[in-house]
Amino acid sequence: MNNKLADINKTLLMGPGPSSVSPSVYKALSTYTVGHLDKRFLDVMDETKEMLREMLKTKNNLTLPVSGTGTAAMESCFVNLIEKSDKILIIENGYFGSRMVNICQRLNADIDVLNFKWGEPLVIDDLKKKLNKNKYTIVAVVHAETSTGVRNPVEEIREHLDDDTLFLVDAVTSFGTIDLQVDRWGIDAVYSCSQKGLSCPPGASPVSFSARAEQKILKRGTLVPNFYLDMKQIIKYLDGSQRAYHHTAPINSMYAIYQGLYDLKSEGLSKTIDRHLEVHNILVEGLEQIGIKMLVDKPYRLPSLNAVIIPRGADDLKIREKLLLEHDIEIGAGLGPFAGKIWRIGLMGYSAKASNVERLLGALNKLL
Numbered sequence: 001m002n003n004k005l006a007d008i009n010k011t012l013l014m015g016p017g018p019s020s021v022s023p024s025v026y027k028a029l030s031t032y033t034v035g036h037l038d039k040r041f042l043d044v045m046d047e048t049k050e051m052l053r054e055m056l057k058t059k060n061n062l063t064l065p066v067s068g069t070g071t072a073a074m075e076s077c078f079v080n081l082i083e084k085s086d087k088i089l090i091i092e093n094g095y096f097g098s099r100m101v102n103i104c105q106r107l108n109a110d111i112d113v114l115n116f117k118w119g120e121p122l123v124i125d126d127l128k129k130k131l132n133k134n135k136y137t138i139v140a141v142v143h144a145e146t147s148t149g150v151r152n153p154v155e156e157i158r159e160h161l162d163d164d165t166l167f168l169v170d171a172v173t174s175f176g177t178i179d180l181q182v183d184r185w186g187i188d189a190v191y192s193c194s195q196k197g198l199s200c201p202p203g204a205s206p207v208s209f210s211a212r213a214e215q216k217i218l219k220r221g222t223l224v225p226n227f228y229l230d231m232k233q234i235i236k237y238l239d240g241s242q243r244a245y246h247h248t249a250p251i252n253s254m255y256a257i258y259q260g261l262y263d264l265k266s267e268g269l270s271k272t273i274d275r276h277l278e279v280h281n282i283l284v285e286g287l288e289q290i291g292i293k294m295l296v297d298k299p300y301r302l303p304s305l306n307a308v309i310i311p312r313g314a315d316d317l318k319i320r321e322k323l324l325l326e327h328d329i330e331i332g333a334g335l336g337p338f339a340g341k342i343w344r345i346g347l348m349g350y351s352a353k354a355s356n357v358e359r360l361l362g363a364l365n366k367l368l
Contacts, residue, residue, distance in 0.1 A: 011324070012351070014360055015332035016146050016305055017173070018195035018202060019348040021256075025200050028259035029252050036249045044258050045238055045249075051261040052206050055269055056175070056190065058182035062217075063208040064238055065257050066229065067249050070172040070193030071099075073205035076229040077168055077189045078103050078140075080209075080217045086137035089114060089130065091122050095147035095335045096170060100140050107225065112136075118337055119148045119307070121300040128160050138166045143180065144173035147335045149296045149307030149344065151178065158186030166213055172196065175206065176264055177276045177304035177348055188213040194253070197272075197304065198260030199349030203253030260349075276303045279352045283345065286361040290368060295342050304352070306345040307338070311368060316340050319367050327363040 013020045034041050045064070052063050066076050078100070082088065088109050090100045093116035104111045114130050116122050122141065131139075139161055143154045154169055161167060166188040174180050176197025182190055188210040194200035209217065209231070217224075217231050224230040228247060236244040264272055280303030284294060287308060295307035310316055316333065320343070323329045332344035345360070 009328060012329045012356060012359065013346070014351055014356060015330045015346050016344045017193070017346060017348065019197075019199055019346060019351040021201055022199040022260070022263060022350040024263055025256050025259045028255045029201070031252065031255045033251050036251060037243055037245065041249075041251060041254070042238075042243060045254060048254065048258045048261060049238070051258075051265055052208065055261060055264055056171075056180065056182045056206070056208055057184065058187075058190075058208055058210075060182070060208045060210055060214075062214045062231065062235065063206070064234070065194070065204040065206050065254060066234070067203075067247060067253075068205060068229075069195070069202045070191065070205050072229065073191035073193065073207050074099065074170060074172075075103055075226065076207055076231065077191050077209075078107065078109075079226040079229055080224050080231045081138060081166060081168070081189060081213060082107055082109050083220060083222060084108075086110065087135065088112070089134070089136045089139045091127065091139070091141040091152070092116070093120065093122055093148070093150060093152070094118055094142060094145035096142045096145060096172070098336075100142070100170070119150060119295050120297075121150050122152050124153065124156055124160070127157070131160055131162075135162065136165050138168055140168040140170075142170040142172075144171070144178065144302050144305065146173045146305050146344075148338065149294075149302045149305045151300050151302050153300075154187075155181070155185045161186075166210075166216070173302065173305050173348070176269075176272060177352075178273060178302065182208060194257045194260060196346070196348040198257060198264065199351075200256040200260045201253065203250050204257040206257075276347060276352050279303070279347050279354055279357055280306065282354050283347065283357045283361075286357060287364075290361065290365050292364070295338075304346065304348045306347065307334075307342045308345060309342055310340070314368060316343070319343075319364075322367050323360075323363055327359075329360055329363055331360070 175192035
């Protein structure tokens with residue numbers, strides 16, 4: 001019997017995620033597995049939480065990686081914070097805003113949705129009008145919309161919310177790639193992932209809750225409707241001198257996110273953000289030279305997720321297949337209304353290098 005793992009060759013991951021895993025993270029993944037209540041592992045987790053606070057620019061006590069992908073982190077924020085009497089506003093201008101809506105529907109939450117055109121940012125004045133008409137317990141938005149390459153102006157939202165409204169932000173593609181300031185921007189709940197800016201495999205995902213969001217969780221009148229993601233229980237596992245068993249954490253995935261954060265801190269967060277922007281500019285210039293245009297207006301483009309318009313006459317699927325099979329490069333397809341109309345080129349973490357951009361541009365030039 002052939003081992004299918006032998007068929008997987010090294011691929012340059014330049015899609016919407018995962019990004020290419022760094023050598024240091026691969027090495028961390030091979031660290032000896034220990035028990036999930038082993039003091040050595042808990043020490044790693046404690047330091048991971050400290051690095052998360054520093055990189056998210058927050059002092060939130062309840063800051064940790066959940067056991068699962070970014071979707072688990074997303075769901076953990078909603079299931080822990082929403083109760084029956086709460087009214088939720090979801091700002092939606094892409095696929096992952098729609099996923100927020102889907103999760104809230106499954107929780108039978110009372111939700112309003114403020115829609116904006118895919119490929120364009122939210123309009124603050126429209127949000128203000130919505131907020132003037134209704135009072136919300138939670139307002140949620142995607143910072144970096146992975147489906148379209150749009151950066152929403154998250155930093156402008158808090159000042160328009162009531163003091164007692166919780167502000168929830170998806171930072172899956174923004175963490176470690178663009179500016180994100182949890183405390184300064186008044187964010188009460190934020191989540192991300194390991195497989196983008198941190199250059200890790202999927203499997204462990206950061207979340208952070210403000211003190212008042214934490215109090216809302218601790219004072220819930222009903223059980224969190226998801227045992228696995230119940231922060232009341234996870235707090236007992238990851239905080240305090242006496243740790244209580246809740247679930248078996250993915251030990252080696254936690255080693256990976258520890259190393260990813262260690263590498264981010266070592267490079268320096270501001271330098272990392274500058275690197276993403278520099279490489280993005282190289283990509284945009286190179287694409288223009290071969291006749292490929294960007295989807296999003298410059299002020300709201302993400303350097304980490306580049307939505308580009310497929311040139312007229314180019315076969316979306318064939319180009320992506322040839323990139324993968326002939327050049328060992330992966331880029332992403334469009335979603336929803338952009339299916340077949342855009343490619344999504346990721347420049348995240350270890351993949352965000354000028355040499356990778358030059359390799360991709362060379363391959364595209366040949367194929368087109």
